[in-house]
Amino acid sequence: MRRKIITKDLILREIEENKEEYIRFLVELIQTDSYNPPGNEKNVAVKIEKYLNDAGVETKLFPFGDNRANLVASLNNNFNNKNLLYNGHMDVVPPGSLEDWKYPPLSGTIKRNKFIYGRGATDMKSGTAAIVVALKILKKLNIKVNGNLIVNAVADEETGGEGGTKWSIENVLKPYNIDLTIIAEPSRLNPLPRAIMVGEKGRLVLKITVYGVSTHASMPFMGINPIYIMSKIIEKLDKLEDYIPKIKPPLSTDKLKKMVAASFPSFEIFERIYNEQPLLQNALRALTEFTKSLTIINGGIKDNVVPDKCEALIDFRLLPGQEALVIINALKSLIEKDLKITVKTDNSKELKVPYVDIEINQFSEPSYWKDWESSKTLQKFKTIADDIYGKKSFFIIYTASADAHYLRNSGFCPQTVLFGPGVGTTAHSVNEYVEIEDYLNAIKVYTFFAYDFLK
Numbered sequence: 001m002r003r004k005i006i007t008k009d010l011i012l013r014e015i016e017e018n019k020e021e022y023i024r025f026l027v028e029l030i031q032t033d034s035y036n037p038p039g040n041e042k043n044v045a046v047k048i049e050k051y052l053n054d055a056g057v058e059t060k061l062f063p064f065g066d067n068r069a070n071l072v073a074s075l076n077n078n079f080n081n082k083n084l085l086y087n088g089h090m091d092v093v094p095p096g097s098l099e100d101w102k103y104p105p106l107s108g109t110i111k112r113n114k115f116i117y118g119r120g121a122t123d124m125k126s127g128t129a130a131i132v133v134a135l136k137i138l139k140k141l142n143i144k145v146n147g148n149l150i151v152n153a154v155a156d157e158e159t160g161g162e163g164g165t166k167w168s169i170e171n172v173l174k175p176y177n178i179d180l181t182i183i184a185e186p187s188r189l190n191p192l193p194r195a196i197m198v199g200e201k202g203r204l205v206l207k208i209t210v211y212g213v214s215t216h217a218s219m220p221f222m223g224i225n226p227i228y229i230m231s232k233i234i235e236k237l238d239k240l241e242d243y244i245p246k247i248k249p250p251l252s253t254d255k256l257k258k259m260v261a262a263s264f265p266s267f268e269i270f271e272r273i274y275n276e277q278p279l280l281q282n283a284l285r286a287l288t289e290f291t292k293s294l295t296i297i298n299g300g301i302k303d304n305v306v307p308d309k310c311e312a313l314i315d316f317r318l319l320p321g322q323e324a325l326v327i328i329n330a331l332k333s334l335i336e337k338d339l340k341i342t343v344k345t346d347n348s349k350e351l352k353v354p355y356v357d358i359e360i361n362q363f364s365e366p367s368y369w370k371d372w373e374s375s376k377t378l379q380k381f382k383t384i385a386d387d388i389y390g391k392k393s394f395f396i397i398y399t400a401s402a403d404a405h406y407l408r409n410s411g412f413c414p415q416t417v418l419f420g421p422g423v424g425t426t427a428h429s430v431n432e433y434v435e436i437e438d439y440l441n442a443i444k445v446y447t448f449f450a451y452d453f454l455k
Contacts, residue, residue: 007143007455011447014137019440023116025051026129026439027108029090030118036091041155041164042069044090044125048132048153049073055136062172064155070168071153075138075145075454082147084453085173085181085413086135086446087403088128088420089157089164092120093428100430114436121434122422127184128153130421130439134446147454150176157403160362165403169412178413180377180453184442185402186422186434191277193263193391196382197418199250200398200405201287202318202366204327205295207311207359208233210341211351214308224354226310227299229341233356234294234312236338241290243330249288250320250368251397256284263394286399291317313361317399320368328358367405368397369414378417381449385419388444393419419445 015022032043042063049059052073059073071090095105103109105119116126135151152173154164188194210230215223251259260280261270274280292314299310316327332343335356342348342355372378372395385393398404398418407416421442422434 007451008448010141010143011137011451012444014141015440015443015447022129022133022440022443023110023436025133026126027110027116029125029129030108030116030120031106033106034091034120035094036156036158037094038066039068039091039155041090042067045069045071045153045155048090048128051132052136055139057135057139060172062168064163064167068155068163070155070164070172071151072168072172073132073135073151073153075135075149079148079176082454083150083176083178084147084450085150085152085178086131086184086450087152087154087165087181087407088124088131088184089154089161089403090125090128091155091158091164092123092125093158095119096430102431105432110436115433116436116439117431117433119432121426121432122186122424123427123432124185124420124422126422126434126439127186127420127442130442131182131184131446133443134450137443137447138450143451143455145451145454149450149454150178154403160364161403161406166406169406169410174412178407179415181404181407181413181416182381182446182449183402183404183416183418184420184446185398185418186424186427187419188421188423188438189283189396190423190425192260192280192394194385194389194393194419195396196378196385196393197398197404198372198378198395199320199368200366200401200418201320202322202324202405203362203364203401204316204318204324205361205363206314206316206328206331207361208314208331209357209359210310210354211357212306212308212310212354215306217304217306220306223306225306226354227307229339229354229356230297230299230310230312232339233335236334237292237294237314239338240292240330240334243333244290244326247290247319247321250370251287253284253288256287256396259395260284261394263392283399286317287397288319290319290322318366320366320397322366324360324363324365328360331358364401365405365409366401367408369408369416372415372417375415377453378415380452381417381419384449384452385445388441388448
């Protein structure tokens with residue numbers, strides 16, 4: 001017990017004495033261009049590599065493509081005992097219009113010694129920086145452990161993750177037995193406290209193209225207007241669930257309410273706030289339902305021309321257990337049975353217009369750690385996080401998608417959670433920021449837990 005207290009004090013003192021260094025490191029990463037597309041994650045990877053190498057940590061850099069890379073680093077070279085994996089992505093989404101930003105997105109501007117602004121401050125360079133710093137601290141302090149901490153800094157998360165986390169699992173990490181993975185995605189869900197995410201919904205974006213016949217707008221009866229056909233498909237979308245097998249969500253609304261309420265002083269207080277907050281109601285609803293959103297529609301080339309095609313993108317969010325092919329087949333059945341319009345298949349020959357083509361624009365699988373409630377290790381992680389942040393966290397499923405499905409669904413490491421600094425609603429937004437205290441607390445959580453897990 002005495003050694004444990006001494007070690008904890010040692011870690012706390014190390015973080016307090018060097019917090020300005022850790023802040024500068026995060027600022028440097030935010031100032032480094034890694035917009036995806038095109039990526040340029042190698043710009044960040046080489047800075048992480050130098051930071052860790054200077055601390056005596058062995059790293060391996062895996063370049064690919066045009067200035068892209070993944071990185072793997074570890075506390076030691078012994079992978080035969082317990083292995084803890086920390087994962088964080090280095091790419092960020094583009095900033096959009098620069099005129100909308102109060103501070104330049106690559107500035108890493110510090111305001112009032114409390115906030116750091118910049119693209120990726122929340123999603124997720126603060127999380128990635130924090131896991132890197134945690135590894136450095138354990139190495140620098142030469143704390144004896146009976147296991148290994150592995151840090152995987154990855155590319156490509158913002159465009160699907162196949163070149164990042166998926167590639168790393170299949171080509172670098174596969175020989176190792178990983179006991180637990182923490183992905184450092186931002187997990188504070190305002191107005192709620194911080195969450196520990198044990199699952200994630202899947203995302204399927206389908207591109208629907210209706211092909212018609214173009215003609216002059218003065219003689220519309222000479223053509224077939226695909227915009228009208230697309231409007232009929234859109235009107236029928238609410239019937240899609242009739243063609244999809246019913247699936248039970250992994251967590252019921254009542255169960256989710258109890259999980260979230262665990263972070264409140266009492267269930268009665270939570271219930272009162274829940275009934276007053278449509279945002280909270282809709283967030284929990286989204287975790288128990290399959291959802292669809294028509295997000296983009298495009299048709300026409302000129303105001304006096306009946307177009308020959310019309311395109312639409314639909315964003316589907318899948319519950320754990322739902323598959324992309326089921327959704328695609330359901331949409332195909334809806335169009336063919338309800339609207340009597342042919343849908344193109346891989347075996348289709350030359351088709352007579354009008355017809356519809358359905359393509360997968362983007363897909364990430366839903367995933368869920370089924371046994372999370374019985375994990376004493378996860379409960380220990382929660383205890384450490386609650387102690388450091390001074391607030392109760394809660395378990396939840398992620399309404400969006402991340403790289404966790406590559407670890408869970410492949411069987412490589414089903415025991416994977418998301419937890420990291422930053423408020424989720426600021427991700428991808430203009431004037432993205434992270435609180436400095438939040439970032440430093442995350443460093444403490446990752447360092448303390450790694451020590452406790454591996455000691």
